[in-house]
Amino acid sequence: MTVTRHYVLSAGGTGGHVIPAYALAKELISRGHVVAFVTDDRGAKIPGLPDGVSTHILPAGRVSGGPKGWLSAARSIWAGRKMARNLYKNFEPTAVVGFGGYPALPALLAAFAENIPTIIHEQNAVLGRVNRLSARKVNAIATAYPNVQRLADKHQKKVHLVGNPVREEVLELRDQNFPPFLEEGIFRVLVTGGSQGASILSDIVPDGLSMLPLNLKRRLQVIQQCREEDIERVRDTYRSHNIPATLATYLPDLPEKIGWAHLVIARAGASTIAELSCAGRPAIFVPLPTAMDDHQRYNVAEMVDAGGATSINQAAFTPKQLAKQMQKMAMGPEALENAARRAWKCGRPFAVRELADLVESFGTAPMTKPMKITNNKNPSFGASPAMAKEVSS
Structure with a gap:
């Protein structure tokens, strides 16, 4: 009871x-x-x-x-x-x-x-x-x-x-297989910078993806969240590089997009890391340097140390560096899946x-008496597994 x-x-x-x-x-x-x-x-x-x-x-x-x-x-x-x-x-x-x-x-x-x-x-x-x-x-x-x-x-x-x-929608991804990543199959990349996107990702990612070796570049399919003031510029850049990309200022179905992705490029907020590790998705993080006490730089440590992600300081985040890190994570069909398992291991x-x-575990129930608060949202204050197998070495 x-x-x-x-x-x-x-x-x-x-x-x-x-x-x-x-x-x-x-x-x-x-x-x-x-x-x-x-x-x-x-x-x-x-x-x-x-x-x-x-x-x-x-x-x-x-x-x-x-x-x-x-x-x-x-x-x-x-x-x-x-x-x-x-x-x-x-x-x-x-x-x-x-x-x-x-x-x-x-x-x-x-x-x-x-x-x-x-x-x-x-x-x-x-x-x-x-x-x-x-x-x-x-x-x-x-x-x-x-x-x-x-x-x-x-x-x-x-x-x-x-x-x-x-979110429950993210937890549902935990028992699903990592999407097949075949040598000739589509390479799905999700780019998200938080609720309003991040201009640094809009500035760097399209050009970075264009520098990938042809065998990766020609397979790319991108979904990217952008700020409203950046979106047309980013769309033109992807078009100039002949990279298919779907852009939006807001992704209401973000859990579905996480499940779709082979690789995520993102800021390093605590909620983002929790969702990617629970879902088992490898990532390239770009910590926000102005975050209080530089906490995003520390947030990435566990997932990076486990081999499920890599982190690039914003000062070093260039198209060339992004392309280099993406190559390392997607060198072969098994590399990304292995990174996904390592990310999954960090999930809670x-x-x-x-x-x-x-x-x-703390305290006891109050004495029963009539409640003096309301159920209004804003009353005045006075109103009263597929991924569970061992990580390969």
Whole structure:
């Protein structure tokens, strides 16, 4: 018999923080629990929140801009903490889970004040700022990678490796065969730079593909995500190289495209890496050099070390270098499939289940009493295997 518990999930206003929170919310609801979501204005606009989850928007200033900015941020954080404590009095959460980003901080501070068990989840291979600030006082730290930078040794006993939750459509790819890659068959390449594409990929990839040996180039079929301002220029470049390419500013069926691909060229966001490793797709990553704490450079380490991907620093990302790395990964029919198996080995398909197990291990169910929150999406805060065979050597 499931004992219903109440959980608060808090996440900053970017998809990288919010989407894993949504995945956990869905899993906890499926186990019979009640979930409230705390975020900021940006986070509340990100689609995908499961039905029945109440959303609470609180102030959470970004700590930047010198002394004046710090003071303003402190005031916002303190106001958010007070609002979160009011929510907890009504909602009586069993535990509070933070997914990073500044909006998660007031929710965690309120939980510390109320002696409510806390868990943080870190999506990247570098512990984010809010998670670093919270690490000392939380009960558990869930990580997506076995090696996480900026995580103090004294906190290692709290660490639980669970991975990053991925979409069900991607998990379905895990038990499917790698698409046949024959010496005379089509060579399918997927290029994606995130929700809005990446101009550096538009600048480099078409010319890089044109430099491949003829036996690879003539077999190419490309799907590429581009920024709207780049798409016609990129289309003209592919046309000039006589390379068939389908271009789009958004790929709503990205899991299907991942399943279609033999090779993916992408940025190194945590969600992208989690999906490619779960699906078992080899990749060439170009880490975003301006990512906070250079975390994308560290995100790629596990998959690269396993032999399932290669990484090219943006400063060294030239058409010639891309063509060179692609040749290495596609030298023969078995090379890409072998890399795919190695990528598959890095996948953590049970991430959301293991994270939910961890969250359920803390605290007890609240006393039964009438709920004082609503099920509106934005109420005011006061309203209450095919790939499983051994990797070849």
